Amino acid sequence: MPDYPKVNYKEEGMREGMQIEDSQISVENKIMLLDALSETGLKQIVVGSFVSPKWTPQMERIDEIVTKFNPKPGVNYTALALNSRGVERARAYSPPLTIERDQYPRLGVHMCDVFVRRNTNRTQMQEMERWPQVIAQAQELNIKEAGIGTNASWGSNFLGEFPVDNLMTMLERQHSMWDEVGIEVRSCAMGDPMSHCTPAKVEESVYRVKERWPEINHIRLHLHNGRNMAIASAYAAMRVLGPDDTLDLDGTIGGLGGCPYCGNGRATGMAPTEDLLHMMEDMGVDTGVDMDKLIDCVWMLEGVVGRELYGHVSKAGPRPKKLEELYDIDMPFVETLESAKHFKKGPEAYEGGIYPYQQPITSPYRDRVNAGQPAYDSSSGDWPWKQDWFPAKD
Amino acid sequence: MPDYPKVNYKEEGMREGMQIEDSQISVENKIMLLDALSETGLKQIVVGSFVSPKWTPQMERIDEIVTKFNPKPGVNYTALALNSRGVERARAYSPPLTIERDQYPRLGVHMCDVFVRRNTNRTQMQEMERWPQVIAQAQELNIKEAGIGTNASWGSNFLGEFPVDNLMTMLERQHSMWDEVGIEVRSCAMGDPMSHCTPAKVEESVYRVKERWPEINHIRLHLHNGRNMAIASAYAAMRVLGPDDTLDLDGTIGGLGGCPYCGNGRATGMAPTEDLLHMMEDMGVDTGVDMDKLIDCVWMLEGVVGRELYGHVSKAGPRPKKLEELYDIDMPFVETLESAKHFKKGPEAYEGGIYPYQQPITSPYRDRVNAGQPAYDSSSGDWPWKQDWFPAKD
Numbered sequence: 001m002p003d004y005p006k007v008n009y010k011e012e013g014m015r016e017g018m019q020i021e022d023s024q025i026s027v028e029n030k031i032m033l034l035d036a037l038s039e040t041g042l043k044q045i046v047v048g049s050f051v052s053p054k055w056t057p058q059m060e061r062i063d064e065i066v067t068k069f070n071p072k073p074g075v076n077y078t079a080l081a082l083n084s085r086g087v088e089r090a091r092a093y094s095p096p097l098t099i100e101r102d103q104y105p106r107l108g109v110h111m112c113d114v115f116v117r118r119n120t121n122r123t124q125m126q127e128m129e130r131w132p133q134v135i136a137q138a139q140e141l142n143i144k145e146a147g148i149g150t151n152a153s154w155g156s157n158f159l160g161e162f163p164v165d166n167l168m169t170m171l172e173r174q175h176s177m178w179d180e181v182g183i184e185v186r187s188c189a190m191g192d193p194m195s196h197c198t199p200a201k202v203e204e205s206v207y208r209v210k211e212r213w214p215e216i217n218h219i220r221l222h223l224h225n226g227r228n229m230a231i232a233s234a235y236a237a238m239r240v241l242g243p244d245d246t247l248d249l250d251g252t253i254g255g256l257g258g259c260p261y262c263g264n265g266r267a268t269g270m271a272p273t274e275d276l277l278h279m280m281e282d283m284g285v286d287t288g289v290d291m292d293k294l295i296d297c298v299w300m301l302e303g304v305v306g307r308e309l310y311g312h313v314s315k316a317g318p319r320p321k322k323l324e325e326l327y328d329i330d331m332p333f334v335e336t337l338e339s340a341k342h343f344k345k346g347p348e349a350y351e352g353g354i355y356p357y358q359q360p361i362t363s364p365y366r367d368r369v370n371a372g373q374p375a376y377d378s379s380s381g382d383w384p385w386k387q388d389w390f391p392a393k394d
Numbered sequence: 395m396p397d398y399p400k401v402n403y404k405e406e407g408m409r410e411g412m413q414i415e416d417s418q419i420s421v422e423n424k425i426m427l428l429d430a431l432s433e434t435g436l437k438q439i440v441v442g443s444f445v446s447p448k449w450t451p452q453m454e455r456i457d458e459i460v461t462k463f464n465p466k467p468g469v470n471y472t473a474l475a476l477n478s479r480g481v482e483r484a485r486a487y488s489p490p491l492t493i494e495r496d497q498y499p500r501l502g503v504h505m506c507d508v509f510v511r512r513n514t515n516r517t518q519m520q521e522m523e524r525w526p527q528v529i530a531q532a533q534e535l536n537i538k539e540a541g542i543g544t545n546a547s548w549g550s551n552f553l554g555e556f557p558v559d560n561l562m563t564m565l566e567r568q569h570s571m572w573d574e575v576g577i578e579v580r581s582c583a584m585g586d587p588m589s590h591c592t593p594a595k596v597e598e599s600v601y602r603v604k605e606r607w608p609e610i611n612h613i614r615l616h617l618h619n620g621r622n623m624a625i626a627s628a629y630a631a632m633r634v635l636g637p638d639d640t641l642d643l644d645g646t647i648g649g650l651g652g653c654p655y656c657g658n659g660r661a662t663g664m665a666p667t668e669d670l671l672h673m674m675e676d677m678g679v680d681t682g683v684d685m686d687k688l689i690d691c692v693w694m695l696e697g698v699v700g701r702e703l704y705g706h707v708s709k710a711g712p713r714p715k716k717l718e719e720l721y722d723i724d725m726p727f728v729e730t731l732e733s734a735k736h737f738k739k740g741p742e743a744y745e746g747g748i749y750p751y752q753q754p755i756t757s758p759y760r761d762r763v764n765a766g767q768p769a770y771d772s773s774s775g776d777w778p779w780k781q782d783w784f785p786a787k788d
Contacts, residue, residue, distance in 0.1 A: 226710035316620035
């Protein structure tokens, strides 16, 4: 197994997700969801955003939510704020909120001037104008380590594709400004609000950042999934990082999400948390998350928004591994999504399904597994060609 | 850019997809879909299967479909048959069907004895019993090159996970049987009917096959997507293959699909063709497919099955790259999936959306792009910090 990086996962469903859903979803339902998410083992949960209720009515009652939900010790709750007014509002609720401070002072910029104008009523120039202030403040505080970063890193719906060369030039510029004042760059963030990530470009970008600046050991990726590339891109990033690196990743339960400013609306959600974390478990990454409880949250969310969402593990269930998770080998046809829910609901979910067999299904392999043995065991020689019935024996 | 393998893509929507949908979908609608798919540039299309109408009523009228559809010259149409009766039925329609013959005589086996019993009323032993016959026939025909392969390669809903070591042992056995008669193995197929693929396991498997037998230059992957891992797994496979290799991949438009025997029903579709091919285009692979026509097919299919499907590119649209594809920078809010369809339907799709700006959005970057220049141009020095307005000039 390759040595993968440490992963910090942040659940964005209550913010990236809810911001594009019906503004009439009740505070009670949002608190129910947030409290259920708190019980899954997720360590970082964004509860919502402190933004203008005029343009984001979905977040109008954020104050009630942060007042009434049940914070779970050990979970880090944050909220998004896009300006000083928002930060001030959020500060009134800390605790339970952690006012999200980047671990490092960071220079950042949108590669797409249009998106930042549409989304935050600022310009790319204004973002860059802040760089000298950020650096001066870091110097005053005698800070030794800093970050660089881009948003809309790989492309934009308004300007098209940005080659990775462009991204590297922008990062290089930021890095050189930290270099000039002798502050070491340890972290690089790359955002993708408009779903232009692809695994090839993310892999190339992370690889080139690490190659150019090996001392950067912290990569932060915020990937949207409008073109179904977020999971593959996350895998690609994990592939090129090592055990001394830390990778921050974000996603939303059910893949919910979207943004009214980017031109894709609800079509630009994020990687479904349940699918992404299930992949990581296969890679040997300890997510600390109870998949069964997480799927409960997805089903709850589907009930709240009134439609099926984009995640897959919540529909087919996790890959069964342990004996108690394996399916009944004699089960009838499972055809619908409702009957597929037997992995949590039990056999009654497929009751009445077509049964096409004349004899019950049996298998010597399942007998082995039922007896606590592996299906195939090279050490004991229990391979088919070691058996009497194998037709082409040595 | 890494050198990726040659990819042969096979569209399985009419077979893997339709076999789990309503059996009452009309022949007319299926022919409409098949004819539309034929116009997209897809080179391999599976039209359906010749199987028992008793257990797969969705394929009962396959004879009518293959009689009435409009075959497009240059497209390879195939049908699945699971036994000699099915092959005989299919043969009556060739042409237009190509009776699918593997390029190589192939030994194959399901890693999961339970699945093959449930799905095809045979046993793993019976699959292996055929191996000597396959080899004898290849010798008689004086064939010099052959294939090996597994199905349910990485795990099963009935037996759990199969470590890659198990897979390699099974392939090793097959390879040694070809070795004994001096026939070279050039191809390896790995199937995954129960969605147990993960990118890490697929990457490891393909890597180990290539490492063990460098002369194998043809890999065939049939990956299901019940746990949302098919696209990442395809990417992982492409990463470890080179330009002298050929990779066969399958998927379905909209990600439609499923199987009544595996225990996941409709929850175990395949990679959405439109999303997978859009990824490949980003990787520089020439798919030959017209994405706009392919999305028409997905929308048509959603109309036929009466619900939204799992693909993403059909909802958000492809990543816009060319000027004529870029979104209007002054467009209003886009919130719903319907309004997101503006990428094909034009501005009327978002007509009446909230317009939050006091002044129209403008950007010097878009002006550049409108004038035919790249957003950033390192050769001309048009980077922000070369401009008068940049706040921290060198």
